[in-house]
Amino acid sequence: MKDYIRICDVEKYYGNDSHVTKAVDRVSFTVDQGEFVGVMGASGSGKTTLLNLLSTMDSVTAGHIYYGGTDITELPEEKLADFRKDNLGFVFQDYNLLDTLTIEENIMLAMTLRGKGRNAVREECEKMLGLLGITDVRDQFPYQVSGGQKQRCACARALVNHPQLLLADEPTGALDSRASQTLLETFTEMNRTLFATIFMVTHDAFSASYCSRILFLKDGRIFHELVRKEKDRRRFLGQILDVLSLTGGEFSDAR
Amino acid sequence: MLGKLAFRNVKRSAKDYLVYFLTMTFVTALMFAFNTVIFSKDLQKLVNVVNLMQILIGMATVFVVAIIAWLINYMVRFMLQKRSREFGTYLLLGMRKKTISHLYMRENMALGIGAFLCGLALGILLQQILLSVLYSMLQEQYRLKVYLDGRCVVMTAACYAGCYILALLRCSRRFRKMNIRELMYAGQQNEEIRESHEERKKWLFPMSVLFLGVFGLWLFFGKEWNGGTVICYLVGLVLVIYLFYMGLSSFIVCYVRRKGNAVYRGENLFLLRQFSSKVRTMQFTMGTLTALFTIAFLGCTAAFMFNDYQNQILEGKFPFDVQIFSGEKDEDFARELELLEQQAAVDEAFTYRIYQNGTNQVNVWMYTHLQVFGERFRNADGTPKMENIEESSGGGNWYGKYDTYMSLSVYNHLREMLGYTPVSLKEGEYLLHIKERIYRDTGDFSKELSIQGKDGELHCAGYRTESFSLDGHNGADYVLVVPDSETDAMEVFYSELAADLEGEAPEDLGERLDGLAELSEEEMLDMAGHAEISHHSTGSGTDTMVVYYAKYLVRDNIIPEVKYMLSSIIFPLVYIGLVFLCVALTVLSVQQLSDSAKYKFRYGVLQKIGMKKRTVTGVVGKQLFMYFLCPALFAAVISGIISLYISVKFVDATGVRTSIFQYFGITCALFFGIYAVYFAATYIGFVRNVEES
Numbered sequence: 001m002k003d004y005i006r007i008c009d010v011e012k013y014y015g016n017d018s019h020v021t022k023a024v025d026r027v028s029f030t031v032d033q034g035e036f037v038g039v040m041g042a043s044g045s046g047k048t049t050l051l052n053l054l055s056t057m058d059s060v061t062a063g064h065i066y067y068g069g070t071d072i073t074e075l076p077e078e079k080l081a082d083f084r085k086d087n088l089g090f091v092f093q094d095y096n097l098l099d100t101l102t103i104e105e106n107i108m109l110a111m112t113l114r115g116k117g118r119n120a121v122r123e124e125c126e127k128m129l130g131l132l133g134i135t136d137v138r139d140q141f142p143y144q145v146s147g148g149q150k151q152r153c154a155c156a157r158a159l160v161n162h163p164q165l166l167l168a169d170e171p172t173g174a175l176d177s178r179a180s181q182t183l184l185e186t187f188t189e190m191n192r193t194l195f196a197t198i199f200m201v202t203h204d205a206f207s208a209s210y211c212s213r214i215l216f217l218k219d220g221r222i223f224h225e226l227v228r229k230e231k232d233r234r235r236f237l238g239q240i241l242d243v244l245s246l247t248g249g250e251f252s253d254a255r
Numbered sequence: 256m257l258g259k260l261a262f263r264n265v266k267r268s269a270k271d272y273l274v275y276f277l278t279m280t281f282v283t284a285l286m287f288a289f290n291t292v293i294f295s296k297d298l299q300k301l302v303n304v305v306n307l308m309q310i311l312i313g314m315a316t317v318f319v320v321a322i323i324a325w326l327i328n329y330m331v332r333f334m335l336q337k338r339s340r341e342f343g344t345y346l347l348l349g350m351r352k353k354t355i356s357h358l359y360m361r362e363n364m365a366l367g368i369g370a371f372l373c374g375l376a377l378g379i380l381l382q383q384i385l386l387s388v389l390y391s392m393l394q395e396q397y398r399l400k401v402y403l404d405g406r407c408v409v410m411t412a413a414c415y416a417g418c419y420i421l422a423l424l425r426c427s428r429r430f431r432k433m434n435i436r437e438l439m440y441a442g443q444q445n446e447e448i449r450e451s452h453e454e455r456k457k458w459l460f461p462m463s464v465l466f467l468g469v470f471g472l473w474l475f476f477g478k479e480w481n482g483g484t485v486i487c488y489l490v491g492l493v494l495v496i497y498l499f500y501m502g503l504s505s506f507i508v509c510y511v512r513r514k515g516n517a518v519y520r521g522e523n524l525f526l527l528r529q530f531s532s533k534v535r536t537m538q539f540t541m542g543t544l545t546a547l548f549t550i551a552f553l554g555c556t557a558a559f560m561f562n563d564y565q566n567q568i569l570e571g572k573f574p575f576d577v578q579i580f581s582g583e584k585d586e587d588f589a590r591e592l593e594l595l596e597q598q599a600a601v602d603e604a605f606t607y608r609i610y611q612n613g614t615n616q617v618n619v620w621m622y623t624h625l626q627v628f629g630e631r632f633r634n635a636d637g638t639p640k641m642e643n644i645e646e647s648s649g650g651g652n653w654y655g656k657y658d659t660y661m662s663l664s665v666y667n668h669l670r671e672m673l674g675y676t677p678v679s680l681k682e683g684e685y686l687l688h689i690k691e692r693i694y695r696d697t698g699d700f701s702k703e704l705s706i707q708g709k710d711g712e713l714h715c716a717g718y719r720t721e722s723f724s725l726d727g728h729n730g731a732d733y734v735l736v737v738p739d740s741e742t743d744a745m746e747v748f749y750s751e752l753a754a755d756l757e758g759e760a761p762e763d764l765g766e767r768l769d770g771l772a773e774l775s776e777e778e779m780l781d782m783a784g785h786a787e788i789s790h791h792s793t794g795s796g797t798d799t800m801v802v803y804y805a806k807y808l809v810r811d812n813i814i815p816e817v818k819y820m821l822s823s824i825i826f827p828l829v830y831i832g833l834v835f836l837c838v839a840l841t842v843l844s845v846q847q848l849s850d851s852a853k854y855k856f857r858y859g860v861l862q863k864i865g866m867k868k869r870t871v872t873g874v875v876g877k878q879l880f881m882y883f884l885c886p887a888l889f890a891a892v893i894s895g896i897i898s899l900y901i902s903v904k905f906v907d908a909t910g911v912r913t914s915i916f917q918y919f920g921i922t923c924a925l926f927f928g929i930y931a932v933y934f935a936a937t938y939i940g941f942v943r944n945v946e947e948s
Binding site: 084090097101112117139157 | 528860
């Protein structure tokens with residue numbers, strides 16, 4: 001579906017009268033269904049703020065965000081929680097797994113909170129564990145498994161309810177290169193097989209090269225956009241690095 | 256600079272440790288108020304009996320100090336662990352260990368001194384309440400007066416400081432041993448959840464429950480009571496208190512692993528896991544808290560029992576204003592009457608005799624049938640063990656040498672004095688006036704008796720159970736009332752005088768009467784300085800709680816004295832109960848509040864995966880409630896079993912007309928009242944911490 005998510009003139013200001021920081025400054029773009037969109041930018045460019053606005057965790061100062069026909073900037077807090085529950089999945093840099101629950105239970109909880117029945121929970125959970133290759137560690141606690149496995153668990157938890165949009169904030173930030181690669185391949189796989197729409201914030205060019213489109217953010221504004229189209233990943237990475245070098249980028253993670 | 260840093264740290268942690276601070280304040284106040292009772296000179300002048308209350312409060316203070324020392328030690332260690340990262344940073348910045356240790360000590364001292372001073376202020380208020388309650392018990396006027404006795408303040412301060420210094424010394428040893436790495440990671444030590452042998456350990460849970468069942472059955476129905484079994488059960492109980500939590504945690508873990516149905520409902524999975532992991536890491540502390548709660552429950556239950564006894568039984572125990580015993584068969588009580596006339600306005604004074612006919616069949620029946628004696632005076636075939644009975648008769652033991660008889664005219668006169676309706680008896684009949692408590696035990700047993708009159712057997716015309724001074728004066732436990740013609744043919748056993756006074760008896764009447772007693776070997780003074788009943792053929796009945804076996808009974812003098820003695824037990828029990836309860840609740844509360852940072856992250860995650868804010872607040876409530884309720888409920892079950900058992904015995908022994916559930920019920924109400932205050936404070940603080948951005 002085209003224009004699945006529409007971000008229209010969104011602004012987010014912090015501070016008071018004497019000192020205003022424009023974290024996001026009149027940003028507009030759209031995301032199509034099944035797209036894997038990346039947002040890149042230096043620290044302080046407003047990418048995480050943008051993600052927080054999209055994820056309803058923060059409110060806009062001005063502008064609108066439409067998911068299909070729903071304008072989430074107009075929804076009251078109670079409805080926002082429902083919206084979040086029904087439409088969004090999250091993957092964070094620090095995994096955000098519950099340390100008292102096992103890997104499997106972390107995934108299960110996301111489903112039981114939505115009131116899904118015993119059989120549905122079991123089936124879906126089994127499928128996700130298999131898809132993400134963490135069946136072996138299902139009974140382990142987060143502290144017992146590697147960072148990559150933790151992040152895949154977080155990913156499974158985010159996808160198990162088939163959200164409209166998967167939001168990922170620096171998902172590879174705490175992973176080694178091998179684990180990062182596995183996770184990004186998983187994202188691509190999920191994007192292809194489950195038609196998951198993914199919105200990923202990263203400052204790592206390597207991670208970004210897995211996306212189908214990249215928005216470059218600077219001082220709260222989109223200053224460039226790259227579309228992968230049919231290009232292979234290596235060439236796309238080259239293009240990204242070119243953009244970064246043009247901006248005197250601080251990104252030096254090209255591999 | 257260090258002082259400033261310490262002050263800022265105290266200010267910052269004040270929110271988390273407010274409950275601790277308030278508890279320390281409250282405990283200091285209690286300590287100060289109760290210590291006043293030990294040192295108050297006015298009180299010592301007022302009561303001339305042995306200073307039982309001072310001794311018992313002193314003993315209670317020992318327990319209280321021990322538990323406070325534990326609390327301070329626990330809190331100091333706990334805060335150290337929570338702030339270890341901060342101390343590690345100080346070390347990294349180049350501070351010396353000694354400096355940090357001093358800094359930490361200064362902070363704790365500031366907190367301690369603050370709580371102590373607030374406690375003293377509150378203590379003065381509590382002192383007034385405590386003293387006015389005590390004075391009203393002694394039927395004395397209390398004028399508000401602040402007792403700031405130096406010794407009292409010093410003793411309170413010494414107890415308090417002793418606890419602190421001990422805890423801090425231990426802590427500085429810890430500091431010396433720690434290195435930067437350990438300090439930096441000490442806060443994370445609890446986060447690893449180690450599960451091993453859960454399948455085996457889970458059996459501890461049903462086994463603990465089973466043990467409690469067996470323990471209850473043994474208490475109520477067990478016959479074999481010897482030192483060995485009692486020790487076995489006590490050791491078992493302590494083990495169960497501690498192992499229960501290990502079992503409970505494993506039981507929940509196994510349930511979650513087995514994916515029981517409840518796991519699939521809403522946030523249950525999260526709650527069960529949270530709870531089991533918290534119980535696992537805190538199992539020893541939880542056990543200790545349960546023990547404290549149990550002691551608090553039992554202490555308060557016992558206090559309420561004595562209080563109830565005081566309110567219900569004491570008035571009935573001494574129905575006459577003055578009652579005097581004499582072993583002389585023709586005593587005219589001239590000296591006593593003269594004294595009474597001098598000291599008070601006598602409304603009526605009535606001299607009468609108690610008779611005996613040389614038999615003791617009612618006494619023997621009592622010895623062989625009352626529950627309190629069990630098998631002691633009974634052979635295996637049900638026949639009485641006469642040698643034991645003879646040994647136990649008279650001399651202030653349960654029953655006298657002979658059964659006690661009273662003539663109908665005397666009986667009716669006494670009834671009239673007490674405001675009861677008179678009774679009538681036909682020739683050939685008798686009546687049993689018996690303690691209500693005994694009658695509940697025996698029922699109608701007249702068919703098993705054969706009371707012989709001068710013209711053959713007498714028939715029982717019925718029972719009367721009003722209070723009638725049956726503790727050695729008008730007989731022991733019972734008196735047989737017979738027509739006057741029957742007593743004419745009997746021998747006088749001993750003489751009695753009952754008097755009604757106008758208004759209250761003077762305070763020293765009892766003392767003056769005791770002064771009349773000639774101190775010979777037979778007429779001894781008991782420990783409270785009262786002349787004992789001299790004639791060794793009488794008994795004092797089977798009451799167990801308060802037996803006032805004195806030659807002279809002056810009700811208005813005795814009741815305050817007995818009340819004071821009972822208060823000597825009630826006050827320390829309440830003291831211990833309250834302190835233990837507050838200490839345990841503080842530990843629960845502070846643990847949860849300081850964990851709220853960790854929980855904040857977890858609740859944040861829950862919100863991110865789609866939980867509404869309101870639901871999260873609900874989950875916080877449920878989690879806190881489970882954690883708070885678990886040790887309290889477990890302690891309530893243990894102490895409930897023991898309390899019910901004690902209540903049954905107490906009701907049997909004293910004859911109070913109270914449901915056996917009442918004492919424990921009132922204790923529960925008090926307990927959960929205080930519990931609710933702590934819970935609410937923790938909940939509000941916790942939600943605030945979690946919601947704080």
